[in-house]
Every structure is written in structure tokens, then in C-alpha cells.
Amino acid sequence: MKLYSAKQIYKADQISIKKEEITSDELMERAALQLFNWIHLRMQGAPVKIHLFCGIGNNGGDGIALARHLLDHGYNISVYVINYSEKRSKDFLINLERLKTRKCWPSFISSDDELPEIGKDDIIVDGIFGIGLNRTPDDWVAKIIQHLNKSEAFILSIDIPSGLFTDQGPENLEAIIKSNFVLSFQTPKLVFFLPQTGSFIEQWEVLDIGLDPEYLMATETDYELIGNNEALSVYKPREKYAHKGTYGHTLIIGGSYGKMGAVCLAANAALHAGSGLVTAYVPKIGYSILQTSLPEVMVLTDSNEDLLENIEFDFEPTVVGIGVGMGTNNKTVTGFTEFLNKNKKPLVLDADALNILSKNKSLLKKLPENTILTPHPKELERLIGTWKDDFEKLDKVKKFTKKFKCIVVIKGAHTIVVQIDKGYVNTTGNPGMATAGSGDVLTGIITGLRAQGYTALDAAIFGVYLHGKAGDIAVESTGYQSLVASSLIESIGSAYLDLFKIPEHPVVEESKGQ
Numbered sequence: 098m099k100l101y102s103a104k105q106i107y108k109a110d111q112i113s114i115k116k117e118e119i120t121s122d123e124l125m126e127r128a129a130l131q132l133f134n135w136i137h138l139r140m141q142g143a144p145v146k147i148h149l150f151c152g153i154g155n156n157g158g159d160g161i162a163l164a165r166h167l168l169d170h171g172y173n174i175s176v177y178v179i180n181y182s183e184k185r186s187k188d189f190l191i192n193l194e195r196l197k198t199r200k201c202w203p204s205f206i207s208s209d210d211e212l213p214e215i216g217k218d219d220i221i222v223d224g225i226f227g228i229g230l231n232r233t234p235d236d237w238v239a240k241i242i243q244h245l246n247k248s249e250a251f252i253l254s255i256d257i258p259s260g261l262f263t264d265q266g267p268e269n270l271e272a273i274i275k276s277n278f279v280l281s282f283q284t285p286k287l288v289f290f291l292p293q294t295g296s297f298i299e300q301w302e303v304l305d306i307g308l309d310p311e312y313l314m315a316t317e318t319d320y321e322l323i324g325n326n327e328a329l330s331v332y333k334p335r336e337k338y339a340h341k342g343t344y345g346h347t348l349i350i351g352g353s354y355g356k357m358g359a360v361c362l363a364a365n366a367a368l369h370a371g372s373g374l375v376t377a378y379v380p381k382i383g384y385s386i387l388q389t390s391l392p393e394v395m396v397l398t399d400s401n402e403d404l405l406e407n408i409e410f411d412f413e414p415t416v417v418g419i420g421v422g423m424g425t426n427n428k429t430v431t432g433f434t435e436f437l438n439k440n441k442k443p444l445v446l447d448a449d450a451l452n453i454l455s456k457n458k459s460l461l462k463k464l465p466e467n468t469i470l471t472p473h474p475k476e477l478e479r480l481i482g483t484w485k486d487d488f489e490k491l492d493k494v495k496k497f498t499k500k501f502k503c504i505v506v507i508k509g510a511h512t513i514v515v516q517i518d519k520g521y522v523n524t525t526g527n528p529g530m531a532t533a534g535s536g537d538v539l540t541g542i543i544t545g546l547r548a549q550g551y552t553a554l555d556a557a558i559f560g561v562y563l564h565g566k567a568g569d570i571a572v573e574s575t576g577y578q579s580l581v582a583s584s585l586i587e588s589i590g591s592a593y594l595d596l597f598k599i600p601e602h603p604v605v606e607e608s609k610g611q
């Protein structure tokens with residue numbers, strides 16, 4: 098699913114109005130009806146108090162139009178206009194007049210006015226700001242937002258939580274609505290998935306207001322949301338006459354004294370992802386550990402007992418995944434450097450391989466094109482430096498991937514795969530996966546997919562999706578706390594099978610939490 102920017106949504110808006118020969122007011126009415134139907138279906142006329150807080154732009158207009166429909170169906174409503182500007186939009190005013198003809202007069206709230214009382218069992222509809230927010234709200238508006246956030250009432254946001262910018266990082270975290278549910282028009286917004294702002298959204302759903310499909314289809318977006326459909330579209334079925342050679346030979350290089358488990362996890366995950374053959378290259382100390390715990394995996398050892406020093410092997414792997422549990426000892430740095438000097442195979446780099454690169458940036462030039470790097474936030478910071486907000490981080494990563502012709506997998510609650518100008522935002526995974534070794538499993542899955550002939554980009558995107566889905570399936574039987582990295586591996590098979598399940602519900606996303 099494409100994630101459109103505010104500019105693109107406004108453009109779609111204009112094109113739809115022109116093509117369909119409708120007025121902007123009619124489009125607002127469509128949006129309001131969709132909002133109303135969604136609420137009415139769930140509330141069935143229940144007499145719960147609904148407070149509608151509306152701004153003076155089109156987001157507020159949506160709220161005022163919704164208020165009319167709620168009123169017409171006998172709901173118990175109060176309407177407030179947050180009067181933060183004199184520049185009321187035309188469609189807001191049209192809808193305000195319609196509401197007044199029904200003898201419903203909103204309370205206009207300005208800077209010094211008292212804030213209305215809200216019960217914790219009430220419902221708040223948040224229509225203060227939409228995608229038109231272009232500067233931080235004034236302090237008195239921020240105070241109203243905090244008042245709503247503290248009320249404990251259920252907050253339903255129209256289009257986007259008020260106070261969140263659509264395409265830039267937040268400036269004042271105290272001036273953003275904490276939504277329980279967002280009904281977002283036509284497209285979810287990128288900020289729903291970023292670490293700094295995602296926590297303002299508990300659940301979201303898209304309401305299709307019928308913006309011009311031709312424009313939407315033809316428009317390229319900077320970000321795409323990866324769900325079941327996108328994952329399924331890259332999936333490669335197995336062929337009847339295939340043999341293990343068809344599905345590639347994965348080489349996992351890593352491990353050091355006390356950290357051999359990381360290699361076991363990555364190698365096992367590569368097997369479960371479908372790699373035909375898997376070899377692990379480890380310090381001597383790892384030989385029996387791997388042979389005992391993973392009979393399917395072949396093992397080669399370094400000349401050094403406890404760490405990697407001379408990475409040498411005499412076969413042709415399809416792809417190499419390197420770095421897990423490897424450590425950053427000087428001898429390993431030398432061995433890794435020499436390996437990069439010789440290597441011609443596709444690479445997946447994780448953990449200490451990334452840490453070594455961060456300290457020896459000249460090595461980045463030695464990476465083959467389309468190398469996949471899988472940093473967690475701290476490793477990413479070592480690699481690209483600090484960032485002011487998530488948008489700066491994404492810009493820096495895009496530049497980095499352009500410069501070094503690589504792919505970066507920014508790991509997190511919604512992992513984002515970045516290649517040059519485009520980001521792919523994952524939808525699977527849960528906080529149970531914040532556990533030792535789950536990154537090693539991801540490295541194994543991505544390397545194992547690459548071995549099977551997936552392009553680097555597809556392997557990264559699909560691998561991240563499968564990994565998160567395995568986590569979502571595993572957590573159903575383990576619970577969040579007891580999910581361990583090995584249970585992710587056991588669920589990779591179910592994650593594949595899940596690709597072919599027909600979804601029971603429309604797109605409803607829950608933020609990842611208990």
C-alpha cells in the first residue's frame with residue numbers, strides 16, 4: 098500500500114473534484130458520511146456522550162459535518178470549535194451553517210476560555226487539525242490537547258491525530274493528540290509508523306473516500322507499506338523438479354567465545370527460510386556447538402580458537418551473511434578487512450560487521466553493490482551519526498544507500514527497508530521480539546532468501562515481513578514475555594503458510610502493544 102504525502106493527497110483531492118465534477122463540499126460530505134457510518138455501525142445509537150472538537154479548516158469541517166449526521170440520528174453530542182484562526186475554510190463555514198439550521202450551536206473556544214469537562218466514559222472526536230497543520234499549535238491550543246489527552250475518554254481522530262505533522266518530525270510532543278483510533282482518509286500516513294510519532298496512534302483504519310484511482314495508481318510515493326499482498330507478490334514458489342542446489346548455498350560467518358548462539362540462530366533461520374544448503378564459518382570453539390545443535394548445517398572453522406582471524410574457505414557460497422556474534426577484536430577487524438578485499442559474493446551485514454564498518458568507514462567502499470545492512474538504532478547511529486528526528490534519519494539513510502549503493506534495513510517496531518529514494522515500511526512484528534537474538538534470526542532469514550534467488554531488495558523486504566509474521570504467530574502461543582528468538586525460527590514455516598490465508602477483516606492496524 099502506498100503512503101501518500103500531504104501534497105499528493107491535496108493533488109488527488111483536486112483531480113477528483115475536477116474529474117467527477119463535484120464540489121469540495123460534496124467530497125467533505127463523502128468523508129463525513131464515511132466517518133458517520135463507521136461510528137454508527139459500532140455505536141448503534143448508544144447514548145454515550147460524544148464531544149466533537151473541531152478546528153476551523155477542513156479537518157474541522159469534517160467534524161462539523163459529522164456532528165450533523167450524529168445529531169440527525171439522535172446521538173448525544175456537544176460541539177466545540179477551537180478558534181485558533183480567523184481563516185475559516187469555505188467548507189467548514191458551509192457545514193457550520195447547516196449545523197446551525199438544526200439549532201445546534203457549537204461552543205467557540207479561544208485562548209482564555211474554560212475547558213469543557215469530559216467524563217472518562219465519553220467519546221472525543223478529534224477534528225482540530227488534519228494534514229494542513231504547518232506549524233506547531235499555539236500554547237493555548239496545546240493546553241486543550243493535553244486536557245483531552247488527560248481525560249481518559251476514548252479519542253477518535255479524523256484523518257490524523259491533531260498536532261502531528263504529516264511529512265515532518267514533531268516539534269512539541271505536548272501538542273499532539275494521543276489517539277485511540279484514527280480514521281484516516283484514503284491512505285495511512287507515514288508518521289503512524291515512525292518511532293517518535295507512532296506511539297500517538299493505538300489503532301488506525303483507512304476510509305476510502307473515492308479519490309481518483311487513476312491518479313493514485315500512477316503516482317509514485319516515497320514510502321510503501323508492506324503487508325500480506327506486497328509480500329505475496331514477491332514470494333517465489335518451489336518448483337517440482339528442484340533440488341537442494343536450486344535454492345542456493347548460504348554461508349553464515351560469525352561467532353566468538355561465548356557468542357556462538359548467534360551463529361546457530363542465523364544458520365538455522367536461513368535453513369528454515371528455505372536455503373538449499375547452509376554452512377557456518379566459526380572460530381574452532383564453535384565446531385562441536387554447531388554440529389551438535391544443528392545437524393543440517395555444515396561447519397567450517399577458522400584457524401583461531403576463540404575468534405575469527407583468517408576468513409578463508411574453498412567453496413562458492415551463493416551469499417554470505419556476516420557479523421553475528423563476531424566481536425570487534427583487532428584480529429577480527431583484520432580478518433574481516435581481508436575478507437572484504439577478496440569477496441565477490443552478495444553480502445548481508447549485521448551486528449559486529451556493522452560496528453567494524455562504523456569505525457573503519459573506508460571499508461564501506463569495498464562492499465559489493467546491493468549489500469544489505471541490518472542495523473538496530475544504535476548500530477545505525479554509529480554508522481550515520483545522530484539525527485534530530487525520524488525524517489532526518491530517513492534522509493540520512495537514503496543518502497547513505499545512494500552513496501554506497503547498498504540497502505539499509507532500519508530495525509525497529511516498524512522496520513523500514515531503504516534503498517536510494519524509497520522506503521518500505523513493515524507491518525508485522527510485536528514487542529515480544531525485543532529479545533536477545535531476534536536480529537540474528539532476521540539476518541539468517543534475509544541471507545537464506547537471497548540464496549534462493551530473491552533480489553537483494555525483495556530479500557530484505559520479504560525477510561523483514563516473514564520475520565515479523567513469525568513473531569506474530571509465535572506470540573499467540575508464547576505471550577510477549579516468553580517469546581524467544583528460537584520460537585521465531587519455529588514459526589517461519591507458519592509465516593510462509595500465512596501468506597496464503599484470506600484475510601477475514603478489512604485493514605485495521607493495531608499499534609504493537611499489550
Ligand SMILES: NC(=O)C1=CN([C@@H]2O[C@H](COP(=O)(O)OP(=O)(O)OC[C@H]3O[C@@H](n4cnc5c(N)ncnc54)[C@H](OP(=O)(O)O)[C@@H]3O)[C@@H](O)[C@H]2O)[C@@H](O)CC1
Nearest residue numbers: 110125154155156226227228229230231232233234256282
Ligand atoms: N483529500 C482528502 O483527503 C480530504 C481531506 N479532507 C479533510 O481536510 C483536512 C485538511 O484540511 P485543511 O487543508 O483545511 O487543513 P487543516 O488540517 O484542517 O488545518 C486548518 C488550517 O489551519 C492552519 N494552520 C496550520 N497549522 C496551524 C497552527 N499550528 N495554528 C493555527 N493554524 C494553523 C492552516 O492554514 P494557514 O493558517 O497556514 O493558512 C490550515 O490550513 C484533512 O486532514 C481532512 O480531514 C476532507 O474534508 C475531504 C477530502
Ligand SMILES: Nc1ncnc2c1ncn2[C@@H]1O[C@H](COP(=O)(O)OP(=O)(O)O)[C@@H](O)[C@H]1O
Nearest residue numbers: 473509510526527528530531533534535536537
Ligand atoms: N517492539 C517491536 N516490535 C516489532 N519488532 C521488534 C520490536 N522490537 C524489536 N523488534 C525486532 O526484533 C529484531 C531485534 O534485532 P536486534 O536489536 O538486532 O536484536 P539482537 O541483537 O538481540 O539479535 C529486529 O528485527 C526488530 O525489528
Ligand SMILES: [K+]
Nearest residue numbers: 223226257259
Ligand atoms: K484530526
